Amino acid sequence: MITISELQHHFKIGKKGNERLVPVLKGVTLEVGNGEIVAILGKSGSGKSTLLHILAGFMSPEAGSVLVNGQETSALKESEQASFRLANFGFIFQNFQLMPGLSAFENVELPLKILGMDEADRKKKVQQMLGKVGLQEVSGHYPNELSGGQQQRVSIARALITDAPIILADEPTGSLDSETEKEILLLIQSLNKKLGLTFVIITHDEEVAAVADRQYHLHDGELVKGEQRHAV
Amino acid sequence: MQFKDQIDFIRQHMKRNKLRVATTILAATMGCAFLIVLASIGFGLHQTLTDDVLNNNLVTEIEVAGKAGEETDLSPGEIPDAEVQQMREMQHVAAVVERNRPDAETKVVIGERSTYSNVVLSSMEEEQKAGFGLSEGKMPANANEVVIGYHTADMLLTEAEQEKQEKGEEVSGFAGSLIGQTIELQLTPFMNEGDEKTEMAAWEFVVTGVAKEPAKDWMTDTGVYADSSWGAIFNEELNMQPGYENILVYADDLQNVGGITNALKEDGYYVYSVTEELGTVNVFFNALKAGLIFVGTIAVLIASIGIFNTMTMAVTERTREIGVMKAIGAQPKLIRKLFLMESAAIGVIGTVLAVVISYGISMLSNWLIPIIVMSSLGEDQPEDFTIIISTIPWQLVVIASVISIGVAMVSGWNPARKATQIDVIQALRQEM
Ligand SMILES: Nc1ncnc2c1ncn2[C@@H]1O[C@H](COP(=O)(O)OP(=O)(O)OP(=O)(O)O)[C@@H](O)[C@H]1O
């Protein structure tokens, strides 16, 4: 499903003429299979987000390749990348990234609008999805009228609504208390089991990583396999 | 994204910043209304003049004033009959009338009453085809019959009445209808220096019709319209030179006047028609209108600065949202389109309001300004004072809309392009 090989990336910092290269990824190789939950652990600043951004196509790597369903993503043009993301990826962000002007329902509906789906089909689908994540009661609420956990459920619903096979999550519970964190992790696990979705979860939290089938540690720009655990 | 959803999307965005969007629309409305009202004055004055020209002329009439000859120019009377016949056969020519006025003083007499007149000799058949208008009766069927001018009956006065009229008293003229009456036409050749004295001669005619009222109030028609065959008879009897001839070509429709005018010009005729007169008027007013539209466009451009600001702020404010849209998989093209549509919407709403307001201002000024002018003129008001201050033809609405909406979209272009260039990672980092 996802094949990352020999991925290298560095950032340039400092003023022109006095630049310094900061290597972040020094040859990362990772394979994620269909229906797997893979967690990538690492200290702050270790390059986890950078890896995810490259995987999502938000930026291009200096070297190496990312194959998603057999497609080399960095070879795509910007507009093709957008279509590719819409079809293949769902995103869950640490700070939810909901549209403040849209209700929970409308936020979940947005990707389907972008996709150009008919209103009637759209409404039915969103209704069902809100049921799956347990948000029917608050579907008319705006993000500032929702708790953190509810907001994250909205964002999960939005990630799932297009039936994308791969969900990329950057610190999905980073802004939640431990009770809510458990709730969300259970939801992720059950979605993975019921729908066979593939999850790539970025976290610095061992507890979160525990839901994964496989764990990796990003350390010094390299990925090291961690031990497998189950149960939350 | 479906078009309906795109509309929904920008409507939602505009609602979120009601005040800012409303003031921007207000500026766009003012700019566009200024453009329309300013240009409408050019259109109004142009129409006033055009109407004036069209009212004072038989619009399908083309006067042939002569022809360029090899050595000297030909007067209308010298143009050969064969060439006049050729004009009759031209496309879209309804009739060609040759009117001849004998070189003589003319008097119409009936019993005690008489009036000065002028004889117009013409082919009655052609006159009929040319649309000679009668107020009553019918066109002559034979050479002894004539049509008389609209005012002839009123002007037929006895000697006593003529004296009264000179003193400024009201007189009534011939009572009843002249149709079927026999009138006497007295011709006395004009004297040229060295001419031997010539006698007056008279002929009798039966009146079959009365010409329609002349177009303008101040015109008096006491003419006698008789068949052209009389020309030779008058000239021989009174020993006169051929009189002044006038060739009038009638087009079947106003829109063909220009074509016929140009065709005749190419053949070397000197022609004069309403399109000729309007030609110079049109050149002047089209330049004036273009100038006014140009000045008005400056107002629209000033308003466009507001649109540019509003859209730039909108893009900056929504950086994070645009980033999320892009992350989810919205095409850069779609994002550009949404912002362009928003600035276009400001332009469209502004233009619609401006058109409505402009029509209001235009009607108000057409009603109010003549009243003010009239009252300032006081007693001596001209009777048929019809001046159009401002007209807004659909062409002006189209021009103003294209300019306003076009300018709105151009000013939204750069912010829209900026929106597509937003970096997803940077955008997602922004605080909510
Ligand atoms: N745009 C950038 N320009 C320069 N350096 C950058 C840029 N983005 C990230 N970095 C650097 O790259 C390194 C990795 O950043 P990244 O955001 O991937 O870390 P992370 O593992 O996600 O950290 P955290 O757990 O705090 O989110 C950091 O040292 C950071 O300073």
Ligand SMILES: [Mg+2]
């Ligand atoms: Mg990070």
